[in-house]
Amino acid sequence: MSAMNLFFHPVTPELLDDLATLFGPRGATGGCWCMWWRLTRSEFERNKGEGNKQALKSIVDSGEVPGILAYDGDKPVGWCSIGPRQGYAALERSRVLKAVDDQQVWSIVCFFVARSYRRRGVTVRLLEAAVDYARNNGAKIVEGYPVDPRAGSTADVFAYTGLVSAFKKAGFVEVLRRSETRPIMRYFITEES
Numbered sequence: 001m002s003a004m005n006l007f008f009h010p011v012t013p014e015l016l017d018d019l020a021t022l023f024g025p026r027g028a029t030g031g032c033w034c035m036w037w038r039l040t041r042s043e044f045e046r047n048k049g050e051g052n053k054q055a056l057k058s059i060v061d062s063g064e065v066p067g068i069l070a071y072d073g074d075k076p077v078g079w080c081s082i083g084p085r086q087g088y089a090a091l092e093r094s095r096v097l098k099a100v101d102d103q104q105v106w107s108i109v110c111f112f113v114a115r116s117y118r119r120r121g122v123t124v125r126l127l128e129a130a131v132d133y134a135r136n137n138g139a140k141i142v143e144g145y146p147v148d149p150r151a152g153s154t155a156d157v158f159a160y161t162g163l164v165s166a167f168k169k170a171g172f173v174e175v176l177r178r179s180e181t182r183p184i185m186r187y188f189i190t191e192e193s
Helices: 013-023 041-047 050-061 089-093 122-136 164-169
Strands: 006-010 067-072 075-084 106-113 141-144 173-177 183-188
Touching: 006 122, 013 050, 013 067, 013 075, 041 050, 067 122, 075 122, 106 122, 122 141, 122 164, 164 183
Parallel strands: 106 141
Antiparallel strands: 006 067, 067 075, 075 106, 141 183, 173 183
């Protein structure tokens, strides 16, 4: 495979077709369309598939950017959901991932990388691009909720929130752990970073 020349773009209405191409007919995983963290469980199940796709489209059409896409040339190859934490209601309902403190943070809750691009550093590059995007939009803290695999490996489908190793490579530090396998990690944006 040729060397990657990755570019990153916030998802706007013009890029929804590219996101749909990346996610494929199953909406990334089982009709999710990256709505798991935004809805109640009953809403998510009721909307699974086309309903979640339309819900994500409504977010984008409203002018909100739900995340960024990575491109290799003109081919969409990766996705990272990022935005102000208050946009992800399921985080507050989680006993493991509830707020650490009263700081205003932006949250990274999901990744999806095309199969042929996995294990090639795309997630780390997406994290770096997500931090840049958050910085450019006034964020001071970016937070993530990666998996810390206990057995040494995690199936790709279960690593949709990212892996601790990728977050560390992108400069995130662990700030709290309420679960053995799910730390809360932060990137602190400074004037110099």
